Amino acid sequence: MEPPVIKRIEDQTEESPAPVCVLIVGMAGSGKTTLMKQLQESTMHDDDDDEEENMPAYCINLDPACLDVPYSPSIDIRDTVDYKQVMSQHHLGPNGAIMTSLNLYATKFDQVINILEQRADENKLSEFLLVDTPGQIEAFTWSASGAILSESLASTFPTVMVFVVDTVRCASSPNTFMSNMLYACSMYYRTRLPLVICFNKTDVVSHEFCMEWMKDFEAFQDALDNARNEGSNNGGESGFYDSLTRSLSLVLDEFYTEFSKNAVGVSAVTGDGIDDFWKVIKNAANTDFSEYIEDLKHRIEEQDAKRKAMARVQARKLQRDVDNDNSPY
Numbered sequence: 001m002e003p004p005v006i007k008r009i010e011d012q013t014e015e016s017p018a019p020v021c022v023l024i025v026g027m028a029g030s031g032k033t034t035l036m037k038q039l040q041e042s043t044m045h046d047d048d049d050d051e052e053e054n055m056p057a058y059c060i061n062l063d064p065a066c067l068d069v070p071y072s073p074s075i076d077i078r079d080t081v082d083y084k085q086v087m088s089q090h091h092l093g094p095n096g097a098i099m100t101s102l103n104l105y106a107t108k109f110d111q112v113i114n115i116l117e118q119r120a121d122e123n124k125l126s127e128f129l130l131v132d133t134p135g136q137i138e139a140f141t142w143s144a145s146g147a148i149l150s151e152s153l154a155s156t157f158p159t160v161m162v163f164v165v166d167t168v169r170c171a172s173s174p175n176t177f178m179s180n181m182l183y184a185c186s187m188y189y190r191t192r193l194p195l196v197i198c199f200n201k202t203d204v205v206s207h208e209f210c211m212e213w214m215k216d217f218e219a220f221q222d223a224l225d226n227a228r229n230e231g232s233n234n235g236g237e238s239g240f241y242d243s244l245t246r247s248l249s250l251v252l253d254e255f256y257t258e259f260s261k262n263a264v265g266v267s268a269v270t271g272d273g274i275d276d277f278w279k280v281i282k283n284a285a286n287t288d289f290s291e292y293i294e295d296l297k298h299r300i301e302e303q304d305a306k307r308k309a310m311a312r313v314q315a316r317k318l319q320r321d322v323d324n325d326n327s328p329y
């Protein structure tokens with residue numbers, strides 16, 4: 001049987017597009033949460049009419065460990081799972097507790113999808129659905145539950161992944177830039193979702209140098225040479241480290257060619273570049289998504305199997321907790 005969820009993506013037309021899900025990922029401290037706030041605010045007002053308020057972007061928080069959420073989430077993992085309780089009752093460190101919280105949430109995520117489906121059917125969902133993810137990026141992207149959450153969303157709505165980069169940290173180290181690009185590339189490799197690279201914090205330093213490094217191999221090599229000469233990069237480490245970084249930038253050539261088109265600079269604090277951000281998102285959602293539909297159908301089947309397996313494991317764990325009277329719900 002054809003999964004009805006894919007139907008929403010396939011049946012969308014220019015006159016009646018499906019809401020676009022924007023999955024925000026990135027290294028800790030890159031500015032994901034601040035960007036969520038800026039993006040939600042930007043959807044509330046038309047450029048030409050500051051008075052009238054539009055329906056704000058629908059926000060979902062999937063970070064169980066964050067203390068304060070500066071935007072208004074309509075759905076928040078913290079309402080369902082108590083991260084601190086998970087940590088103390090399962091004797092886990094911060095990363096383990098995030099993973100377990102995501103596991104618990106993944107077993108219930110079909111309920112979240114049902115709510116979103118219902119709202120979309122009633123035209124009560126805004127044009128964009130913004131999803132904030134944990135700073136411990138690997139907890140989300142490399143766990144089975146993270147895959148379930150992102151694939152459930154991606155099989156329900158056209159989904160674009162935004163990889164947020166701390167431009168300031170890249171400016172002081174070409175190797176940090178390279179680490180970010182490798183991570184973004186591996187996330188694309190894993191999720192196969194349309195990818196937007198968002199260079200954040202442009203109020204501190206312009207992202208132009210990052211764009212140049214993506215487009216011009218020589219410019220990146222020069223930056224590496226300069227960093228090595230200044231001794232600020234890797235302290236004049238072995239030639240191997242240096243030549244590896246150079247080779248990697250050649251390996252990424254194809255990635256750069258494709259994704260420099262979808263790269264944008266913003267300041268999540270001042271709102272600079274946010275209009276361009278939305279243009280790039282719309283472009284990614286319109287032009288890239290058709291390629292993913294066939295692939296998605298296979299992944300939905302895989303995801304179903306994963307969800308069932310995970311539900312069995314969590315059910316056993318919870319049963320033990322209930323028996324010991326310490327359920328984190």
Ligand SMILES: Nc1nc2c(ncn2[C@@H]2O[C@H](COP(=O)(O)OP(=O)(O)OP(=O)(O)O)[C@@H](O)[C@H]2O)c(=O)[nH]1
Nearest residue numbers: 027028029030031032033034134135201267268269
């Ligand atoms: N100057 C400047 N600072 C920013 C910008 N965006 C975020 N920050 C700062 O960067 C720090 C981290 O921002 P967050 O939004 O918490 O980053 P995050 O990626 O959600 O962090 P985690 O949840 O730990 O992964 C905060 O001190 C922000 O004020 C920006 O555009 N410009």
